[in-house]
Amino acid sequence: MDTNRVELLVKEYQKRFKSKPTHAVKSCGRLEVIGNHVDYQNGYLINSSIENMCIIGVCAKRNDNVVHIESIGYPVIEFKTNEIKLNKKKDYETSKGLAKGVFKYFEKHGYKKGGFNLVMNSTLPSGVGVSSSAAFSMTVSKTLAMLYNENKNIDKVTLALASQWAENTYFGKKCGLQDQLGSCSDGMEILDFENVEKPTIHHFIPSLGNYQIILVKSQTSHANASDAFNSIPEDYIKICKKYHTKNLRTLNWNKFLTDFEKKENKSKREYMRAYHFGSELLRVGRAYRALQEFDIYEFKLCIAESGHSNKNYLQNILIPGQKTSNLLDVYDTSVRIIKNGAIRIHGGGFGGACFVIIDKRELLDYEKRIAKLVGKENIYHIDISMHALEWVKL
Numbered sequence: 001m002d003t004n005r006v007e008l009l010v011k012e013y014q015k016r017f018k019s020k021p022t023h024a025v026k027s028c029g030r031l032e033v034i035g036n037h038v039d040y041q042n043g044y045l046i047n048s049s050i051e052n053m054c055i056i057g058v059c060a061k062r063n064d065n066v067v068h069i070e071s072i073g074y075p076v077i078e079f080k081t082n083e084i085k086l087n088k089k090k091d092y093e094t095s096k097g098l099a100k101g102v103f104k105y106f107e108k109h110g111y112k113k114g115g116f117n118l119v120m121n122s123t124l125p126s127g128v129g130v131s132s133s134a135a136f137s138m139t140v141s142k143t144l145a146m147l148y149n150e151n152k153n154i155d156k157v158t159l160a161l162a163s164q165w166a167e168n169t170y171f172g173k174k175c176g177l178q179d180q181l182g183s184c185s186d187g188m189e190i191l192d193f194e195n196v197e198k199p200t201i202h203h204f205i206p207s208l209g210n211y212q213i214i215l216v217k218s219q220t221s222h223a224n225a226s227d228a229f230n231s232i233p234e235d236y237i238k239i240c241k242k243y244h245t246k247n248l249r250t251l252n253w254n255k256f257l258t259d260f261e262k263k264e265n266k267s268k269r270e271y272m273r274a275y276h277f278g279s280e281l282l283r284v285g286r287a288y289r290a291l292q293e294f295d296i297y298e299f300k301l302c303i304a305e306s307g308h309s310n311k312n313y314l315q316n317i318l319i320p321g322q323k324t325s326n327l328l329d330v331y332d333t334s335v336r337i338i339k340n341g342a343i344r345i346h347g348g349g350f351g352g353a354c355f356v357i358i359d360k361r362e363l364l365d366y367e368k369r370i371a372k373l374v375g376k377e378n379i380y381h382i383d384i385s386m387h388a389l390e391w392v393k394l
Contacts, residue, residue, distance in 0.1 A: 001026050001390050002056060005121065009058045010394070012072060013119045021058035021119070023146065026390040027138040029053035029130030030182025031213070031382060032347050032355070034306050035284050036276070036314055037232050039176035041240075042249040043281055044192040046288060047182040048206075049388035052381070055135045057120030058394065059143050065115045069099055069140070072121045081113050092172035098137045101166025102144060109162075112148040125380060128217045129347030133171065134179035137163035138389065146391050156184045156389060157198070184389035190288050194249065206291045206384065212360050215346060215353045216334070216370055217378035219326035222351030228319045229348055235270035236277065248277045269315065276313035280306060300342040303357055307331065307344035316349030329373055330354050337369055338362070 006024045013021045028049035035045020055071075062068070069077040077096045084100045084107070091097030106113050120139060124132040141159040145152075160180035167173050167180075177199060178191055185203065192200040222229075236248055245251050256274065265271045283302045290298035310331075311317055317328050327345075331354055334343040341358030358366055367379050 001387075001392055005056045006058065006392075006394075009056065009119055009121065013058050013060075013117070016070070016119065017060075017117055019060070021117070021394055022060040023143075024056065024058050024390075024392045024394055025118075025120075025139055025142050025146075026054055026056045026388075027135045027142060027183050028055075028185075028385045028388040029124045029132065029135050030179055030185070031130065031215075031384075032178070032182070033188060034280075034287050034302060034344070035178075036280060036306065036310060036316065036345060036347075036349070037273075038277055038280055038284075039178045039191070039193050040196075040233060041236050041277060042193050042196065042247045043277065043284075044190060044194075045178060045284055046188055046190050046291075047178055047185055048188040049182055049185040049385040050130060051383040051385035051388075053124045053130050054385070054388075055120050055122045055124065055132075055139045057118050057139055057143070059116050059118040059147070061147055062115035062117060067099065067103070067115050067118075069095075069118045070120070071095070071136075072119070081115055086170055088172070091170050094171070095133075095136055097170040097172075098133060098163075098166050099140050101170030102137055102140045102162050104170070105162040105165045106144055106149075111145075111152065111154070113144060114148045116143060116147055118143055125217065127221070127351075128215045128353040128380065130215075131175075131179040131183060133167060133173070134163060134175075134183045137166050138180055138183045142389055142391060157181070157201070159389075160184060161197070186386055186388055187384060188291065190284070204288075204292060205386070207294050208357070209294070209296055210360050211296060211341070211357050212363055213382040213384075214356045214358065214363075214367075215380045215382060216330055216356055216374060217353045217380070218330045218351065219374060219378075220328075220351040222348065225319055225348075225350035228316075228350045231269075231320075232273060232314070232316065235273045238270040239274040248274060249281075251278070253278055272313045272315065276309045279309060279313070283309075300340075300357060303342035303344050303355070304335075307335070307342065310345040310349065314349070316345055319350050325351070326373060327351055327354070330370065333373060334366075334370065338366060341366075 033046040
């Protein structure tokens, strides 16, 4: 944990409360390495947490059942632990709603809850798909777990489920579990959502050699892309209904691929997106083996193929009706100029950022050229976290 940030937060805490905090907590942003739009159809993907994009907070118990959360530079969040009923009008899409939702999950599952002061700051940038909401709710979940339920040894998956439930129910965002699990991953992890409530998780330490992962934030906002996002699961469901299967993972792929080769189906969006799903799962498996075997060439190939599938099959670069966008420009330009590396769309798409892995010897030239499209301030180097969810006594 960054001791300089902790020391500054301790000083801020003492200014506000005239007392010392007892603990420090950290939760990270998440990186989707490969696996676009597969988790909510029981797929699997590779995730990671990001050390240099994280929330750090300092905290202590209160004895009056008041929860006071302050992220420096943002409005104070305050509520009582017995006043956590959902108010959609006031809670949806708010940090307060997320925090209340975490408390409600703990209450529903028989865990203890109580008041605390929490002062935090964040280095998570907006608009690059690193899930600041997941990092925030995981910070609250970890704080509540450790201050009032330390003896129960609440594991990371339970904390992630609490945070996801809060985001689904109190924040109003129907996210899968990968965001919250990514915020507490140590190293990289392959997440298998065959059982959505109890995903299988395999952690591993990647070796990228002389390569750097960066996120390039485009100038394309996905603020108005809700319909485009929703069209992907809707298209998946169309295929599931047509083939009488509960999810794409259990689809009869031999039958589907035979049908997909028919001329009348090759241009249908739902068929193309389902084809992305199946081929992306194969790429995730290949990428996982490549990272374990230190085969950077094969890993780059998987990333490049995923990017091609983003554009041509999943179609999550342009919002329907658009003919061009800055996100498309970033992707196409990168494909053209990167000699030793690869690019794909990061996260949901329709705006946001691109995931790039590139030889460090090529990095400076690439950044100079891509900065002409996005500005150098929108290029982020990624450091994989080995200790993503931390709790330290002060």
